Amino acid sequence: MTPPPGTTVTPKGQQRAQRFLDAALEVFTEQGFEAASVNEVVRRAGGSLATLYKLFGSKEGLFIAVIERRAMSVFEPIQDALANDLLPHDGLTRFGRRLLDFLLEPEALALYRLVLNDLHRHPELARRFLDSGPFRTLGELADYLAHQVALKRLVIDDCRLAAGEFTGMLIGDLHIQIMVGQVPTLSRAERLRRVDSAVRRFLTSA
Amino acid sequence: MTPPPGTTVTPKGQQRAQRFLDAALEVFTEQGFEAASVNEVVRRAGGSLATLYKLFGSKEGLFIAVIERRAMSVFEPIQDALANDLLPHDGLTRFGRRLLDFLLEPEALALYRLVLNDLHRHPELARRFLDSGPFRTLGELADYLAHQVALKRLVIDDCRLAAGEFTGMLIGDLHIQIMVGQVPTLSRAERLRRVDSAVRRFLTSA
DNA sequence: AAAAAAACGTAGCATACGCTACACTTTTTG
């Protein structure tokens, strides 16, 4: 939370924008885009409505700014799980655990749901989100798989398709439950079991 | 569209309710719950706003009625694909094709998105939807798998988990794309290839 | 065909929202 001490002090304007963005993230994730009130954002962030509008132009502009700043990089911790020197079993297990942890963490979950609920009205933004988020993650998993194929550790025809299948197996029906708000409480043991099952199934078929 | 000739003529009131429900389905799927206007529903259905409110009580009541009538049974064609005497390869292939066809058909798609977008505000309804929709479908797939296991045609430890994994493989990353409105155009050949891949992967690991 | 019930349609209430205007205060800058 404290700014890095080496950098020059952020101009006041930047701080204001930050506080607006933080509050907007809260309000948007709690209420969704339509139900969220700009006045509520100002109420939480401090500052004034006029300033917010000077910075972001509109409610939509505020929403876009929020998504750009946070949602785009929300998948990054998952991608970091993959290193080409890891054996398939280990790499996939690490990847799987992080993916499930991410999907079930309330904070990331709320943002995820916000994006899925409200991004369909902004096609360009949706495409960019897909490219820098889920698709990029899938791409990196596909690259990892391709590398393992090159090392003769796996036999896979279409690595991109296989990547989708593996993540699909991991997630299974969690997706639907999450979207309708019925997020299941999965114990750590259950998550691990799920990951192990998907990894085993994937490896014995590749 | 024409009512079955054997039945007694539906009372006028029922017809009114039907037209309201049909129009509401249209408007809700086009605009989502929040953005939809009750007046727009009346404009399309004919009749009067007062009558609609006498029938359904509120906008929310109208929404619930729409979901109850249509969304609950939207998964049924998929379940019909499974017959216990089918060999695993054939049963899973049939099931997979219907699932993909359903997920990519615009009409069902719109309803599906409506449900996922707006059902999280109605927890009881959400649970009932899950139970009579996706969960029931998964349950029937699990039963089919269990039957095949009993026939020594498959080896599966947890059939319910396996059912989720299979459908997850089929859907892969389609779910996210659908939710953000970037529905891919999958040719029939691509869909079949996807199904074949998932079936092969599933069977070689079971 | 008369009486009872239901449907109609318009008009409007109450409310909440996104957004702007404006007079005022605080902060930055030369």
Added chain:
DNA sequence: CAAAAAGTGTAGCGTATGCTACGTTTTTTT
């Protein structure tokens, strides 16, 4: 320290919504 720029708070406009009231018309029932 003074001029200029940026920020603040309030008040309100325009609009759209969900919903109700009510006098009239249509449909149903006997």
